[in-house]
Amino acid sequence: MVRLQLDPFLSELTNMFEHTTEKGSVWVTLKHSSDKSKVQRDKMESSGKEVEFKCLIRATDGKKNISTLVGMKDHQRFQASYATILKARMTSLKKREKKDKRKASDVDKKQQVSKKSAKT
16 A cells, blocks of 8 residues: 555545546545554653544555545645545536425325324
8 A cells, every 4th residue: 555645645536536437436444543553652652742643544446555644734634625526526426306395295294184084
């Protein structure tokens, strides 16, 4: 797995989405990580230093794997760029059907009337 900086990761992620537009999927996973081993974290905590946790983000299309670490300082910028990429590349999702409130309430009233008449 290749660990990239933020900007190259985002460009590679865009390329993955472009290659899988016709057929295929891209899987993106996020994980809470400190990028240090447990022994190193224990040493830092015992000496009084605070461990900085980061977000490990992995992406794969089944053939190629990429990953990056996002710190607290870069998280706002990364989230905005990531959201833009997702909005641009998820074109095959279907929009939800909106139900008309008036029609739904009319149907409910008719069902209630038919239940009452069936009981009598």
